[in-house]
Amino acid sequence: MLSRDKYFIGLAEKGKREDGRKLEEFRGIEIHTGVIEKAEGSALVKLGSTQILVGIKMDVKEPFSDTPNEGVLMAGAELSPIASPLFEAGPPSEESIELARVVDRGIRESHAIDLEKLCITKGEKVWVVSVDIHVLDNGGNMLDAAALASIAALLDTKMPKYEDEKVISTEKKGKLPVTCKPVAVTHIKIGNNLFVDPLAEEENAADARLTVTTKDDGNISSLQKTGSKGLSLKEIEEIFDRAIKNGKEIRKLLK
Numbered sequence: 001m002l003s004r005d006k007y008f009i010g011l012a013e014k015g016k017r018e019d020g021r022k023l024e025e026f027r028g029i030e031i032h033t034g035v036i037e038k039a040e041g042s043a044l045v046k047l048g049s050t051q052i053l054v055g056i057k058m059d060v061k062e063p064f065s066d067t068p069n070e071g072v073l074m075a076g077a078e079l080s081p082i083a084s085p086l087f088e089a090g091p092p093s094e095e096s097i098e099l100a101r102v103v104d105r106g107i108r109e110s111h112a113i114d115l116e117k118l119c120i121t122k123g124e125k126v127w128v129v130s131v132d133i134h135v136l137d138n139g140g141n142m143l144d145a146a147a148l149a150s151i152a153a154l155l156d157t158k159m160p161k162y163e164d165e166k167v168i169s170t171e172k173k174g175k176l177p178v179t180c181k182p183v184a185v186t187h188i189k190i191g192n193n194l195f196v197d198p199l200a201e202e203e204n205a206a207d208a209r210l211t212v213t214t215k216d217d218g219n220i221s222s223l224q225k226t227g228s229k230g231l232s233l234k235e236i237e238e239i240f241d242r243a244i245k246n247g248k249e250i251r252k253l254l255k
Contacts, residue, residue, distance in 0.1 A: 005201075005205045008190070008202055008204075008205040009190055009191065009205050012190035012193050012195070012202070012205065013190075013191045013192075013193070015193055017195065017202070018199065018201070019199065021197075023193060023194060023195050024242050024246075025196065025197070026047075026196060026197040026246060026250070027047055027048030027197055028046075028047075029045070029046070029047055029148070029250065029253055030044075030045065030046040031043060031044075031148070031152050031253055031254065032044045032045075032046075033152055033153070033155070033255075034156055035053070036053075038169075039056055039057060039153075040056045040057055040157045040158060040159065040160060040169070040176075041056035041153045041154060041156035041157025041158065041176065042054060042055045042056065043149045043150075043152035043153040043156055044149065045145050045146075045148050047139075047141060047144065047145040047197070048139050048140070048197075048199070049137060049139030049140075050138055050139040050140060050141060050142060050145045051135075051137040051145075052133060052134065052135055052136065052145045052146050052149045053133075053136055053149065054132065054133050054134070054146070054149040054152070054153040055132045055134075055153065056129065056132070056154060056156075056176075057130045057132065058127055058128065058129055058130070058157070058159060058160055058167070059127075059128045059130070059167060060120060060125050060127060060165075060167055061125070061126065061128050062123075062124065062125065062126070063119070063122075063124075063126040067115070068122050068123035069116055069122045069123075069126075070115035070116055070118065070119060070126065071113070071115045071117075071119060071126045071127040071128065071129060072115075072126060072127075072128040072129065073104065073107060073108055073115065073128075073129050074128065074129070075100045075101075075107070075131040075133065075150070076100050076131070076132055076133065077096040077099040077100040077103070077133040077146065078096065078132075078133065078134050078135065079093060079099075079138075080136070082136070083135045083137050083138045084137075084138040086138075099133065099135075099142055099146055102143050102147065102184065102211060102222075102224050103131065103133060103143075103147050103184075104131070105213075105222045106147050106150075106182045106213035106221065107131070107150065107151070107154070107182060109221040110180055110182040110213065110215045110222070111179060111180070112154065112178055112179060112180050112181070112182050113154065113176065113177060113179065114177040114178075114179050117177040118177070120162065127159070127162075129154075129157075129176070131153070131154070133146050133149070133150065138200055139199065139200055140197075140198050140199040140200035140201070140202065140203055141186055141197050141198050141199075141203070143184055143186050143211050144183075144184045144186050144197060147184035147213065148250065148254075151178075151181050154178050155176075155178055155181070155254060155255070157176040157178075158173075158174070158175060158176070159172060159173050159174055159175070159176055160172060161173045180215050181215075181216055181251050181254050182213050182215055182221055182222075183213065183214055183246075183247040183250050183251050184211050184212070184213045185197075185212050185213075185242065185243035185246045185247055185250075186198065186210070186211040186212075187209070187210050187211075187239045187242065187243075188202060188206035188209045188210075188227075189206060189207050189208040189209075189227070189229070189231060189235065190205055190206055190207060191207070194238060194242075196242060196246060207227055207228065208226070208227030208229045208230065208231055209225070209226045209227050210223065210224070210225050210231060210236070210239055211223065211224040211225075212239060212240060212243035214243055214244055214247040218244045218247070218248065220240065220243070220244075
């Protein structure tokens with residue numbers, strides 16, 4: 001009996017995909033914001049069968065010593081066992097840590113949040129923005145779906161009121177200072193072909209993976225490479241070109 005990995009490798013060698021998409025084609029994308037009433041901001045993204053929910057919470061704490069006049073960004077990811085039979089309950093896995101780091105880096109390196117505007121008292125009090133990522137269903141390409149849900153949730157965020165050294169979550173004072181809309185685009189390599197927005201089965205058969213996050217102006221802000229095999233300069237240039245093009249189209253969906 002042919003294994004699933006060998007089946008997908010066989011398709012890939014022919015330049016084909018199980019769902020009939022072109023190599024550079026994304027699955028359908030849905031973005032729903034304001035889905036968590038108690039959060040400062042939230043978004044649910046459906047990328048094909050992959051579903052990821054992101055909630056934003058804000059609090060006031062001391063800044064880091066090396067950035068006394070900047071707010072703090074924190075990202076964490078939870079891979080629930082209901083999302084995939086491969087996920088287990090317990091401490092954060094390597095996969096969940098990587099997911100949070102890729103999202104965090106994409107937001108941070110693109111300067112998507114003006115952190116200086118989150119300073120209340122230099123060296124003493126700043127706003128802390130917590131990005132909580134929850135994978136509800138993993139049909140592949142969690143990285144792009146989580147990054148998209150995170151920036152959509154940040155755009156949806158309304159800052160709570162801060163008065164008498166207390167955060168008043170029931171009262172809002174304005175939008176979070178979001179400066180741009182970073183979009184992550186992931187490619188995998190199977191054999192000699194490059195595939196964007198991989199299915200979970202395609203990811204399992206991949207030789208290499210590269211996630212490219214771009215900003216509104218098309219400039220690249222961050223990269224994440226995994227996999228046992230390398231990519232040629234020509235392949236990297238092709239991935240960059242596709243990531244810029246796909247990012248531009250996906251960005252149109254963000255309000």
